[in-house]
Amino acid sequence: MKKPEKIKFDQDMTIGQALMLNPNAEAVFMGFGMHCVGCFVSQMETIGEACEVHGVDVKEVLKQLDNMPADKVLEPTDFE
Numbered sequence: 001m002k003k004p005e006k007i008k009f010d011q012d013m014t015i016g017q018a019l020m021l022n023p024n025a026e027a028v029f030m031g032f033g034m035h036c037v038g039c040f041v042s043q044m045e046t047i048g049e050a051c052e053v054h055g056v057d058v059k060e061v062l063k064q065l066d067n068m069p070a071d072k073v074l075e076p077t078d079f080e
Contacts (some may be wrong), residue, residue, distance in 0.1 A: 014045060014046055028064045032054070033056070034054050
């Protein structure tokens with residue numbers, strides 16, 4: 001049986017798309033102080049735009065998103 005491909009996040013993906021791909025993305029964003037996950041703008045705002053607005057390093061956020069486990073529920077404190 002073939003192992004499913006790992007999700008690769010990029011800065012042009014919207015916050016909403018990231019959340020649909022892996023619900024743990026919420027914990028990553030919240031851990032970086034990006035509380036935009038519940039905002040209606042999250043459906044249109046890209047990860048890169050959100051990082052810029054919040055003064056967060058987009059490369060670090062993408063690194064954390066790419067390394068999220070799919071089989072464990074994460075908490076925002078996992079990224080502080």
